[in-house]
Amino acid sequence: MRISDTSDLWWKTAVIYCLDVQTYMDWDDDGMGDFTGLAERLDYLSELGVTCLWLMPFYPTADRDDGYDITDYYGVDPRLGSAGDFVEVVRTARDRGMRVIIDLVVNHTSDRHPWFRSARSSRTSPFRDFYVWRADEPPDTSKQVVFPDQEDSIWEYDEKTREWYLHRFYRTQPDLNITNPKVRDEIAKAMGFWLELGISGFRVDAVPFMLETTGVDDQEMARFPDPHHYLRSLRSFLGRRTGDGILLGEVNLPHKDQKSFFGGTEGDELTMQFDFIGMQNLYLALARQDARPLVRALRKRPVISSDSQWATFVRNHDELTLDKLTDRERGEVFAAFGPDPRMQLYGRGLRRRLPTMLDGDPRRIRMAYSLMFSLPGTPVLFYGEEIGMGENLDIDGRLAVRTPMQWSDQPNGGFSNAAANRLRRPVVTGAFGPGHVNVAEQRTDPDSLLTFICLLIRRYRESPELGWADLQILDQPVRQVLAHECAWDDRRIVAVHNLGPDACTVPLTLERCSRDDHLLDLLEDAGHIDLDDEGRCEVALEGYGYRWLRLMPRNGRRLA
Numbered sequence: 001m002r003i004s005d006t007s008d009l010w011w012k013t014a015v016i017y018c019l020d021v022q023t024y025m026d027w028d029d030d031g032m033g034d035f036t037g038l039a040e041r042l043d044y045l046s047e048l049g050v051t052c053l054w055l056m057p058f059y060p061t062a063d064r065d066d067g068y069d070i071t072d073y074y075g076v077d078p079r080l081g082s083a084g085d086f087v088e089v090v091r092t093a094r095d096r097g098m099r100v101i102i103d104l105v106v107n108h109t110s111d112r113h114p115w116f117r118s119a120r121s122s123r124t125s126p127f128r129d130f131y132v133w134r135a136d137e138p139p140d141t142s143k144q145v146v147f148p149d150q151e152d153s154i155w156e157y158d159e160k161t162r163e164w165y166l167h168r169f170y171r172t173q174p175d176l177n178i179t180n181p182k183v184r185d186e187i188a189k190a191m192g193f194w195l196e197l198g199i200s201g202f203r204v205d206a207v208p209f210m211l212e213t214t215g216v217d218d219q220e221m222a223r224f225p226d227p228h229h230y231l232r233s234l235r236s237f238l239g240r241r242t243g244d245g246i247l248l249g250e251v252n253l254p255h256k257d258q259k260s261f262f263g264g265t266e267g268d269e270l271t272m273q274f275d276f277i278g279m280q281n282l283y284l285a286l287a288r289q290d291a292r293p294l295v296r297a298l299r300k301r302p303v304i305s306s307d308s309q310w311a312t313f314v315r316n317h318d319e320l321t322l323d324k325l326t327d328r329e330r331g332e333v334f335a336a337f338g339p340d341p342r343m344q345l346y347g348r349g350l351r352r353r354l355p356t357m358l359d360g361d362p363r364r365i366r367m368a369y370s371l372m373f374s375l376p377g378t379p380v381l382f383y384g385e386e387i388g389m390g391e392n393l394d395i396d397g398r399l400a401v402r403t404p405m406q407w408s409d410q411p412n413g414g415f416s417n418a419a420a421n422r423l424r425r426p427v428v429t430g431a432f433g434p435g436h437v438n439v440a441e442q443r444t445d446p447d448s449l450l451t452f453i454c455l456l457i458r459r460y461r462e463s464p465e466l467g468w469a470d471l472q473i474l475d476q477p478v479r480q481v482l483a484h485e486c487a488w489d490d491r492r493i494v495a496v497h498n499l500g501p502d503a504c505t506v507p508l509t510l511e512r513c514s515r516d517d518h519l520l521d522l523l524e525d526a527g528h529i530d531l532d533d534e535g536r537c538e539v540a541l542e543g544y545g546y547r548w549l550r551l552m553p554r555n556g557r558r559l560a
Contacts, residue, residue, distance in 0.1 A: 008244045010051075010099070011201075011272060011378060012309055013467035015457050016248075017050040018203075018317055019383040021058050021080050022067070022424050023404050026416035032424040033404075033415070035076070035085035039092050044439070046096040048386060048450075049457030053093055054203050054248070056317060057103045058086070062110040064172045066399060068103075068205070069110035073190040083197075090198040101248065102194060104202035106187045107210040108173040116174050120158050120165075130183055131174050132166035132215040144168075148346055149397075154214075168209045175209075179216050179224035188237055201238065201246035207231075207261060207270065208251060228260065231269040246271040248311060252321060259302045267305025272378060275301065275310045280322050282314070284329050286358075286368065287336035289500040291482040293329075295473055298375070298484070303470060310377035314368055317382055319349035319398050342393050351400040355388040356432060363544035366452055367497055370523070370546040373456045374495035376471045376486055386453040387442050390432025395425060403427055406434040413438060459522050459548060465491040478504050481541065485510070492551040494519060498541040510535040510551065519549035528552075 025037030035058075045053065057067035060075045067077070076086050090100050109116055118127040138155040145151040146169050155164040156171040166175045176183050191202065204210070211227035213220075224230070238245040249270035251261045255277050263269035281297035301310070322330045330348070337343075337357035338350045345351045358364040365388060373379050383405055391400040404427050407414030413427045413434030420426070427434060442448035460466055469486035476483050480500030486493045496506055510517075513535030518528040529549065531537045539547055 009307075010244060011246050013461065013464050014052045014099075014378050015050050015460065016052045016054050016101075016311070016378060016380040017045060017048070017383065018054040018056065018380060019405075020056040020067075020317070020402055022077075023402055023415070024383060025405065025407070026418065026424075029417040030079075031416055031418040031422035032079050034079070035081035035089050039085070039089050042089070042092050042096055042098070046098060048454060049461060050098055050381075051461075052099045052101060052200070054380070055100060055102045057105060062112040062172065064110070065170055066402065068105055069108075069112075069170070069173050070105055071110045071113045073106075073186075074193055087197055094198065099200035100198070101201045101203055101246065102199055103205055104187075104191065104247075105205040106176060106190075107206045108167065108169060108175045111172045111174055119174075120161055123161050123163070129177055129180050129220075132177050133161075133163045134166075134215055135163050138164055166215045168206075168212070168214075175212075177216065177220070178211060178227070178230065179213055179220040181223065184230065188234075191234070191237065192241060195238075195241045195245065200242065200244070201248065201271070203248045203250070204270065205250055207249045208253060228263070228269060231261070232263060235263075235269055235271070248272040248274075250274060252276040252323070254324065255297075255300055255302050259304065262304050262308040265305055267307035270308070272309045272311050274316070274380070275312055275377065276321070277301070277324055278310075278375070279313055280324050282368075282371070283320070283322065283333050283337065284325060285482075285499055286364070287333045290479050291497070291499050292479055295482060298471055299473055301471065309467070311380050312372050312375050312377040313380040313382075314372050315354055315382050315385060315401070316380070317402065319345045319351055321349040323348040345397065351391060351393070351398060353389060353391050353401055353432075354385070355437075356390040360388075360431065361544070362449065363542075365449065367499070367544045367546045369453060369456060370548070371482065371495075371497045373460045374466060374486075374493070374497070374548060375484070376466060376469050378467060379460065381453075386450050387439055388432070388437050388449045390428050390430075390437070392426060392428045399425060406438045408438050408440040409435050414440070455523065463491070463493055463522070463548075463550075464488065465493055474508055474510075476506050476508055478506050480504070481506050483508060483539075493522070494547075494549045494551065496539050496541060496547045496549070498543065498545045501543040503540070503542050503545070506539045506541060508537055508539060510537070513551065517551055517553050520552050522548040522550055 021038055022033045024033045025041050026033050027037035058080050059070045060072040060077050061067045062069045076083050093100050115127045115130050118125045119131050141154045142152045144154050157164050167173055168175055247270045251258050251273050258273050261270050278297050281293045285291050285294040322333055343352050355365055392403050393400050403425055404415035442450035465486045465488035469488040472485045474483040481498050483496045513531050515533050517531050520528050529537050
């Protein structure tokens, strides 16, 4: 397949940047970020090399779950601006070569949504079966709650109608009844509305919970026999409306289960999924300074349709979940990167950013991001990662990593001119605060993390095989090293990463190569590495070193 044949699959080689409008840039100085402020920072994102913005929820909200408790699927929170401001961001982003995707949060609504207010007003409400109810007292479901520090059941008693409603998350977020065709119609209408405003798809929140049918009776289930059929219908609807839109799904399940959410070999359900298993094993590998846990996870990553894609990430906007590791493995990661209980969350995850977990060591930080960008898939950055922002553990829960963007060393990190006590959330303090970590200083520093991330993005965009190729792990004897190859069309890249502190030399054998070929370093001006007649070579790595090596024939033409 030639590059010219793949323009409609733009997401295969995209660079996605997740941001929270309310903490990105405050333009009217009321202490909260807004769409006008975001519009003023789009040139920065374009210079960084971002090709797709993922906007966290910006809808009207009861504000009990940082915007994920939505009261209106068709609006913009007035604190962030207007629908016109949103459209201006989408238009300007397009003008700068960036697409926009937004959160689709349809597992639940806020309990202040008009649908639920009507549903709890009377058992005969036309919106009653938009939600899931039960008349009998539920059993103990404390082990099924998502947030064990806040909830002890997935059912909540409603005093007025004297029945219990289902809520997988907080009690203020009642679950929608996906078996109801009217609910499914409303979801499609909301999707269609935002697509008409120019977005390129959705990050779909909590997909397995969205398709769950807990508490639904047999009669309703008869209307919804196959949840995956519904997911296919959403993908089909998106395709009809846009032609090239995406559904990026949050599916934190084992790889074999994730494959079913892609639609198996057909690839007709979710377009993309985050590789949670790879991410969790990356942290185990970093903790052990041993690449083998990550190698095992990557080898088990199932082959998927060419119409599907893995999304790679180091840090997302939520807790850094480690729930798919064993208790012992999770304990190792906690000991290495979150020994203080304040750094942990729900007994299963961390509420820290990568730079603080790695004690600010620039070698390890750069190696981790080099590894992320080199793995086959689409890289996803969380705002502030490009400059090495830290977290603020004085902020409760998952919000510790959702602090104001650090633009300069000015008060409030240049995020806002409002008084500090009026900010939506306090800025990071200490060694990772804006006095030491900010965009303004790093933009002019050729040795900064920001400059390095820009280089990674540039090389990633110049290397389509990283988005298109299947993964091939290369056998070699150094256990702290991950060596892999990406080959697609007439291009081949070998990436080698050292997760340990000691320098090493890695022997490699590359198939279908000979003395007529050599490896060219893409990240540093380090010359080339010669191969022998059997395609063998040795790659030298410093402690926490990394190399991206393009396979080239000596005559300069690419290999077939």
